[in-house]
């Protein structure tokens with residue numbers, strides 16, 4: 525019998541046996557879902573975790589060059605963000621919202637930033653489990669923020685990029701105080717949830733914010749795809765939290781969950797659909813390997829995009845963002 529590592533219940537948990545499907549080794553791992561708090565978790569944490577993160581793991585690959593808008597458009601985007609920070613409901617802002625689209629990273633940032641611009645721009649950020657480079661911190665740098673630190677025990681070594689300083693270490697080795705600590709799809713990879721969240725609480729200023737973005741259960745995708753749900757990503761995802769298990773883990777570390785947002789996109793739908801057909805994430809015939817040589821059609825992608833938006837609105841999506849505040 526397995527004991528839940530979040531609520532410590534050792535009742536009759538249900539077991540599942542998903543396969544490794546990102547690289548397609550097809551090795552099966554045992555997971556169980558806690559009957560009490562709902563947390564889906566790997567039964568035994570692999571002793572050789574690092575072996576499951578080969579050098580071609582996505583967060584360690586160099587960032588792809590992105591198409592940039594012209595300089596004027598970029599300035600308008602920054603203005604739109606500055607307006608958001610100033611919390612102005614001006615006519616200018618209304619115009620900007622209508623005509624200026626923000627890049628994905630910026631759209632992710634702005635809802636979570638302090639509403640007061642002057643205070644907001646002094647915010648110090650720590651991104652935990654950022655991989656080799658943090659798209660989040662680099663987007664914040666572009667917006668004008670200057671206190672930016674990213675940590676990951678698996679990065680090749682300490683380095684610096686502009687104002688972002690990267691350190692190869694675990695959160696337990698970080699010192700200082702931060703106003704904003706983020707886990708962008710990293711907490712589910714970390715064996716000790718309690719120690720990690722407690723470390724985050726210690727590093728967070730008393731009026732700070734901790735943002736935890738993770739795959740979650742229950743969801744439409746877990747119901748529909750079961751062990752073929754991409755969110756499981758066996759054996760790298762050690763925990764698939766429920767709202768209740770996140771609340772329990774957060775409370776034990778001295779946090780309250782202030783808000784929950786759902787923020788999935790079409791990627792998990794596409795990948796899960798492929799896993800059903802035994803197509804690995806980065807295997808042959810995968811949408812993520814070649815757009816020309818895959819079974820996923822552009823019409824399906826559009827459909828999945830619409831479905832993702834609906835699932836977010838209905839809170840049945842498979843990815844959520846938990847906004848934690850010190851209790």
Ligand SMILES: [Zn+2]
Pocket residue numbers: 528529530531532533558559560561562563769
């Ligand atoms: Zn539990």
